[in-house]
Amino acid sequence: MYRSHTCGDLTTAQISEEVTLSGWVQGIRDKGFMIYIDLRDRYGITQLYFDAENTPKNILEKAQSLGREFVIQVKGTVVERASKNPNIPTGAIEILVTALTVLNKALVPPFTIEDKTDGGEDIRMKYRYLDIRRNPVKNNLMFRHKVTMEVRKFLSDQGFIEVETPYLIKSTPEGARDFVVPSRMNEGQFYALPQSPQTFKQLLMVGGMDKYFQIVKCFRDEDLRADRQPEFTQIDCEMAFVEQEDILTVFENLTKHLLKEIKGISVDAFPRMTYDDAMRTYGNDKPDIRFGMAFGELNSLAQHKDFGIFNEAELVVGIAVPNGAAYTRKEIDALVDWVRRPQVGAKGMVYARYNEDGTFKSSVDKFYNQDDLANWAKATNAKPGDLICVLSGETNKTRTQLSALRMELATRLGLRDPEVFAPLWVVDFPLLELDEETGHYHAMHHPFTSPKPGQLELLDTDPGAVKANAYDLVLNGNEIGGGSIRIHDKEMQATMFKHLGFSPEEAKAQFGFLMDAFQYGAPPHGGLAFGLDRLVAILGGQETIRDFIAFPKNNSGRDVMIDAPAFIDDAQLKELHLKLALKA
Structure with missing residues (x-):
C-alpha cells in the first residue's frame, strides 16, 4: 500500500508506530548532518526527519536529491518532536524515515505552492492543477462539496427526487445566447446546450414527479464578470400542487439549514419586499440589507x-x-x-x-x-x-x-461584513419588461412564468402593469435563487406567447412539445433555482465565484490551461457539414 495514514492523521497517540506516508514535498531544510522535509497531501503536512546517525546513508543521499513537489513515499517511526509546531495538527510529532521511494520527480513549479503564493491569476489559471494543491483553493473546493452534500441531504429528506435532464436540447430564442452543437447525423441541424432545465422539469411535473431537484450544469454565451461563467451550476428544483407560499417555505428552510450547518448561524424568518419597494428604496432588485x-x-x-x-x-x-x-x-x-x-x-x-x-x-x-x-x-x-x-x-x-x-x-465604510448574512425575498416582479430599443415586451424571468392571480386580463390593456407570480431569494446583495409559479394551462401559455410576439406557428415550432403536454393533465406547479457557484462563494465569505470552481474560464471565456476553445480540423468540419474554418 502507498500509505497507512494521511499527512494530517498522526499525533502523539501514534508515537513509536511504524507508518507509511505518501505525498508531495512541500519544503526541504537541509542542515548538512540532518534534513527536515515537509510532506503534504490533501489532509495536512507531516514533518519528516533524516539524520546521519539514524538514517541509512543511501536514504540520506536520496533525501538530499529531492526537489519541491516531488511525489514520494516514506516509511518510518513516529517520534515526538523536540521543537513542536502548534500551528498544524501534526506539529507534536515527526517521522524518523527508514525508507524513501521517489514515486515521481517534478519540475520546479512556476509559482510557490503556498497559501500566499507569488503567482498571479493568469499563471495560476494556466497551471490550475498546481493551484488546487494550495490550501485556499483546495479548501474552497472541499467547502463546495460540503454545501452540495447538505443540499442533497436536505432535499432528499424533504421527499425530492434527483433526476438528470438532457444536455443536448433545442435552441430557443429566449434568454441569453445559446451554445450550439452541430449534429453529424442530421445535416445542417444543431443542438443547444441548456441555459436551464426549465421545460424538462415542467415536463417532469406533468409526469407526476412532484418533487424534483438536480445539481446541474447550465450554459450561457454571455459577457463574463466576477460572478458569471459560461458554464455554471444550478440547484434546480420544481414542485407540483403548490402555491408561492409553499415554495418560499421550503427554500427558506433550505437556506436556513445551510446557514446553520455550514456557518453555524441561525436566521429568523426572512423579510419580504416587493420589487417596486426594492427599486424605490435601494435602487435595485437585489438589495443588501446588512x-x-x-x-x-x-x-x-x-x-x-x-x-x-x-x-x-x-x-x-x-x-x-x-x-x-x-x-x-x-x-x-x-x-x-x-x-x-x-x-x-x-x-x-x-x-x-x-x-x-x-x-x-x-x-x-x-x-x-x-x-x-x-x-x-x-x-x-x-x-x-x-x-x-x-x-x-x-x-x-x-x-x-x-x-x-x-x-x-x-x-x-466596512459595512459589508462577509460573516454577516442578511437574506430576504423579493416578490411581485413585473411579468414583462419593455425593451426601449425595439419597443417590444419580453419576459422578465421567462415565458413560462404565471401572472399573479386576476391579472391576466391586464395583458391586453396595460401589459407593463402585470405582476408575475415570481420571487427571488437575495443574500447580502446577491441574487442566489429565483423562480416562479409556472403556467400549466395551454390557453394561458398561448396567450403569453402572443404577447411576447410569437406567432402561433412560431410558438408551436419552439414549444409545441410543452403545450401538447399541458393537454394531458398538467398539475399546478412552480419552482426555484439556486446559483450554486454564487451561493457557495457568498457562504465562503467571497463574491468571486472563480476560486470555488475547479477549472474556471477567464474573463474572455477561455480555458487557458487546455487552450479552449480551439479550432478543429477540416476533416471534422466536413463530417459535421460545416464550412471550413478560417484559421488565424
Whole structure:
C-alpha cells in the first residue's frame, strides 16, 4: 500500500508506530548532518526527519536529491518532536524515515505552492492543477462539496427526487445566447446546450414527479464578470400542487439549514419586499440589507427652489452616509468623480453635511436654507454627523447610479461584513419588461412564468402593469435563487406567447412539445433555482465565484490551461457539414 495514514492523521497517540506516508514535498531544510522535509497531501503536512546517525546513508543521499513537489513515499517511526509546531495538527510529532521511494520527480513549479503564493491569476489559471494543491483553493473546493452534500441531504429528506435532464436540447430564442452543437447525423441541424432545465422539469411535473431537484450544469454565451461563467451550476428544483407560499417555505428552510450547518448561524424568518419597494428604496432588485442608507426621495422637497438641475429632473433622491460629515472636501470631490465615471454615468452629485451641532452646510446653500436641508435629513433618515449625497435625473438611471454609490460607500465604510448574512425575498416582479430599443415586451424571468392571480386580463390593456407570480431569494446583495409559479394551462401559455410576439406557428415550432403536454393533465406547479457557484462563494465569505470552481474560464471565456476553445480540423468540419474554418 502507498500509505497507512494521511499527512494530517498522526499525533502523539501514534508515537513509536511504524507508518507509511505518501505525498508531495512541500519544503526541504537541509542542515548538512540532518534534513527536515515537509510532506503534504490533501489532509495536512507531516514533518519528516533524516539524520546521519539514524538514517541509512543511501536514504540520506536520496533525501538530499529531492526537489519541491516531488511525489514520494516514506516509511518510518513516529517520534515526538523536540521543537513542536502548534500551528498544524501534526506539529507534536515527526517521522524518523527508514525508507524513501521517489514515486515521481517534478519540475520546479512556476509559482510557490503556498497559501500566499507569488503567482498571479493568469499563471495560476494556466497551471490550475498546481493551484488546487494550495490550501485556499483546495479548501474552497472541499467547502463546495460540503454545501452540495447538505443540499442533497436536505432535499432528499424533504421527499425530492434527483433526476438528470438532457444536455443536448433545442435552441430557443429566449434568454441569453445559446451554445450550439452541430449534429453529424442530421445535416445542417444543431443542438443547444441548456441555459436551464426549465421545460424538462415542467415536463417532469406533468409526469407526476412532484418533487424534483438536480445539481446541474447550465450554459450561457454571455459577457463574463466576477460572478458569471459560461458554464455554471444550478440547484434546480420544481414542485407540483403548490402555491408561492409553499415554495418560499421550503427554500427558506433550505437556506436556513445551510446557514446553520455550514456557518453555524441561525436566521429568523426572512423579510419580504416587493420589487417596486426594492427599486424605490435601494435602487435595485437585489438589495443588501446588512446596512442602512435607504433612499429618500426628495422631489417634493428639492424642486421649485430655483435650482434648475433638480427642477428638470424626473427624480431627485438621496442617501445618508454614516459619519460622512467628517469627510474632507477632497474626499467628497473624489466621490463626485466616482459617480461621474462612465461605469456609473451620473453628471454630478449634490451634498449636504449634517453637522454635529445640528446645522447644515451644503454645496447648494445658495438655493436651500437650513429648514430645507433639515427636511432632506428627515427624508433620508440622516443623523448629526452624517453626509447627505443627492443624485438626480431620469428615474431608473438615477436609482441605478445611487445604488452603485450606496454599495461603494458601504464597502469603503466596512459595512459589508462577509460573516454577516442578511437574506430576504423579493416578490411581485413585473411579468414583462419593455425593451426601449425595439419597443417590444419580453419576459422578465421567462415565458413560462404565471401572472399573479386576476391579472391576466391586464395583458391586453396595460401589459407593463402585470405582476408575475415570481420571487427571488437575495443574500447580502446577491441574487442566489429565483423562480416562479409556472403556467400549466395551454390557453394561458398561448396567450403569453402572443404577447411576447410569437406567432402561433412560431410558438408551436419552439414549444409545441410543452403545450401538447399541458393537454394531458398538467398539475399546478412552480419552482426555484439556486446559483450554486454564487451561493457557495457568498457562504465562503467571497463574491468571486472563480476560486470555488475547479477549472474556471477567464474573463474572455477561455480555458487557458487546455487552450479552449480551439479550432478543429477540416476533416471534422466536413463530417459535421460545416464550412471550413478560417484559421488565424
